[in-house]
Amino acid sequence: AQSVTQPDIHITVSEGASLELRCNYSYGATPYLFWYVQSPGQGLQLLLKYFSGDTLVQGIKGFEAEFKRSQSSFNLRKPSVHWSDAAEYFCAVQNQAGTALIFGKGTTLSVSS
Amino acid sequence: NAGVTQTPKFRVLKTGQSMTLLCAQDMNHEYMYWYRQDPGMGLRLIHYSVGEGTTAKGEVPDGYNVSRLKKQNFLLGLESAAPSQTSVYFCASSRGQGFYNEQFFGPGTRLTVL
Numbered sequence: 001a002q003s004v005t006q007p008d009i010h011i012t013v014s015e016g017a018s019l020e021l022r023c024n025y026s027y028g029a030t031p032y033l034f035w036y037v038q039s040p041g042q043g044l045q046l047l048l049k050y051f052s053g054d055t056l057v058q059g060i061k062g063f064e065a066e067f068k069r070s071q072s073s074f075n076l077r078k079p080s081v082h083w084s085d086a087a088e089y090f091c092a093v094q095n096q097a098g099t100a101l102i103f104g105k106g107t108t109l110s111v112s113s
Numbered sequence: 114n115a116g117v118t119q120t121p122k123f124r125v126l127k128t129g130q131s132m133t134l135l136c137a138q139d140m141n142h143e144y145m146y147w148y149r150q151d152p153g154m155g156l157r158l159i160h161y162s163v164g165e166g167t168t169a170k171g172e173v174p175d176g177y178n179v180s181r182l183k184k185q186n187f188l189l190g191l192e193s194a195a196p197s198q199t200s201v202y203f204c205a206s207s208r209g210q211g212f213y214n215e216q217f218f219g220p221g222t223r224l225t226v227l
Contacts, residue, residue: 009153032214043117043203043218044156090155098210099163100146100171105155 002027004091006104013081014112021076021107023091032094033074034101035065039087047089050074061085086111114139117219119204125225126194134189134222136204144207145187146171146216147179149200156203162187194226 003026013019025031032051036044048059055067065076074091088108092101120135136145143164148156158171162181176198178190187206191198201223205216 034215036218041221043220044205044216045218046215049215094210094214098214099144099169100158100161101214101216103156105153 002093002095002102004093004102004104006089006091006107008107009105010108010110012110012112015083016080019076019078019081019085019109021089021091021109023074023076023104024072025074025091025093026072027093027096029096030069031074033065033067034092034094035059035063035074035076036090036092036103037061037087038090038106044090047076081109081111083111083113085109116140117204117206117217119202119219119222121222122220123223125227126191127227128195130194131190131192132194132224133191134202134204134224136187136189136206136219137185138187138204138206138217139185140206140208140217141184142206142208142217143184144209144214144216145181146205146207147177147187147189148203148205149173149198150203150221151200159189159202194224196226198224199226200224 005024034049035047038044088106091104117138146161147159160179162168165184204219207216
């Protein structure tokens with residue numbers, strides 16, 4: 001069965017430091033992968049998505065993610081974190097039927113000054 | 114464009130009461146979804162619709178019903194609310210499958226069942 005694992009429940013990063021949020025997926029074929037961000041009290045907003053082509057994808061707000069088929073991973077990165085990046089981040093993969101997304105349980109990012 | 118809107122934003126129910134949550138989208142999207150979000154559980158799909166007049170069960174459909182009578186609206190009903198249904202409910206819509214399955218989310222409805 002398809003699944004998404006986000007191993008880190010909570011991460012704290014100093015402002016200005018780099019960030020990497022991990023995501024591992026279980027999927028037989030080439031997956032459609034997404035990263036969403038949820039600010040407190042808000043809905044989810046798409047950061048970036050991947051299906052094929054260049055394995056490094058750029059998103060909004062300075063985020064990027066790298067698809068590694070050999071590791072079944074789609075990790076999210078940002079070179080320099082800002083206090084406004086504090087939020088919950090969700091990785092998702094489209095199901096095989098193409099009808100829905102399967103979400104990970106999320107990683108909460110805190111930014112310290 | 115308003116995007117995806119949800120009504121109401123907050124609601125408190127007593128056990129056994131019924132209610133309907135309304136989701137509306139103005140992007141002419143074919144697909145619409147209802148999720149619930151609980152602490153430590155991420156988002157879990159309740160029901161979804163791949164077009165007007167069609168609905169299907171998701172991961173956690175028990176205790177909920179849905180209807181998609183108009184393309185732009187997707188209703189989620191609780192016939193007899195239970196405390197276990199206390200959650201934040203999100204509606205989302207997408208243009209279609211695959212790369213077009215970027216889902217746009219509403220702001221959420223916080224439901225408390227006493």
